[in-house]
């Protein structure tokens with residue numbers, strides 16, 4: 001499912017890029033300020049491609065640790081997490097530290113938000129728990145300890161009480 005979304009997003013990005021490319025190719029030099037400076041023209045091309053290169057580098061560096069990339073399940077532990085009004089069913093609840101864990105998150109009733117927090121209350125990752133869908137998140141706990149799962153989407157009267165614990169050893 002997520003790979004289809006990626007391909008569709010890339011196709012839309014290519015379409016937008018093609019429109020930009022067409023506009024750049026068909027624009028006239030006069031549009032950039034009544035011939036005020038040939039130096040501005042030469043400078044803009046370099047700036048454009050410099051920003052394109054910078055964008056590619058930033059995207060490559062920041063998207064590598066993509067938590068939703070669950071294709072390679074190299075001995076990862078699989079956990080099923082199911083949201084219910086108003087509790088979490090997490091199997092198993094004891095997980096290893098230092099090894100990848102793949103969370104398969106869904107819901108039996110309404111939309112919930114599956115958010116995992118460390119002992120200091122810092123959110124580590126989150127995804128939606130939706131009826132009829134299984135969202136996958138890959139995460140490696142670096143430290144043993146107790147982690148908490150909280151619901152991040154208001155799902156009814158006892159939403160605030162949807163708290164569950166994960167024990168990492």
Ligand SMILES: [Cu+2]
Nearest residue numbers: 151153155159
């Ligand atoms: Cu909730």
